[in-house]
Amino acid sequence: MGTWISTWPTGPADSRLPALLCLPPAGAGCQQFRAWQPALAGIAQVYGVQLPGRENRWREPMPDTFGEAVTAVVDELRHTVAADRPLVVFGHSFGGLLGYEVARRVRPRALVVSACRAPGHWDGAGHGIVEDDAELDKLFDTAGVDPAFLDEDTRALMVAMLRKDAQLSLSYAHTPGARLDVPVHAWGADGDETVSAEELAGWAEVTTAGFHRHTATGGHHAVLRRPAPVLEQLAGLLRGDGDRLPRTA
Known part of the structure; x- marks a missing residue:
């Protein structure tokens, strides 16, 4: 079995550095980070x-439930990043x-989400991807992928990944606590047709420590396509001075 957490050190490992945990959108692997x-x-x-079923784990089966x-991510994270090491969690879309659910268990320094509806708005969100080819083509479009230019095998692999992740999301039920x-x-984009302003604003309900809204220009994947602003913010949070950075909300 492959590992759930990948890393790409540019030099000798330094366990004193803060850690940034990045979680990719549905149908994608973590190599983009x-x-x-x-x-x-x-x-x-x-x-x-890195969820199973993609990149270096493409032969492995998906878990049955969200x-x-x-649990698998948190268990491995606890063996990878010491409890007293500063941690920031970033997740895009799914x-x-x-x-968010990882953060509920490990208490990072901050949680940063982009193009992601708040937990209370996720019920049934994956039905269209699982059941409707038109919804899949729309999702390819938001990712900047034209299905007409994909060969049959590549499209089949991408569809399988998206549907498996969507099926996993359908097993999610938000348990308020x-x-x-x-x-x-929470980062949103002014051209995002997938996540509404109301769904993004719902993140204010999950924290007692302050909610900050930020806006990018572009569509659903705007933050990943032009990550400089969010990287600047993440760097500040990792240093512990994020609240002093200029805000785009």
Whole structure:
């Protein structure tokens, strides 16, 4: 079995550096965050969560439930990052939901989510992807992928990954409990047709330590396509001075 957490050190490992845990969107792997490590060199060690069924774990079966996936990530994280080491969790879209449930168990310094509806708005969110090819094509479009230019095998693999992640999301049921006592930063995009302003604003209900709204320009994946602003914010949070950074909310 492969590991749930990947890392890409640019030099000798330094366990004193803060850790940034990155969770990718549905249908994607964590290798996209490899490019973030040079940008945060000397500030943090970047870790990516790798679900089964993609990249180096493509032969492995998905967990049966959302809760099983969260438990596996948290168990490995606790063996990878010491409890007293500063940690910031970042998740994009479906990865934001996973990141939230991880944060409920490990209490990071901050939770940063982008293009992700708040937990109370997730009920049934994956039905369209699981059941409707038109919804899948729409999702390819938001990712900047034209299905017409994909060969049959590549499209089949991408569809399988998206549907498995969507099926996993359907097993999620938000269980209200104690709110997070860490700040939550939610990034949205002014052209996002997948996550509404109301769904993004719902993140204010999950924390007692401050909610901060930020806006990017573009569509659903705007933050991942042009990550400089969120990387600047993450660097500040990792250093412990995030609240003094200019806000775009």
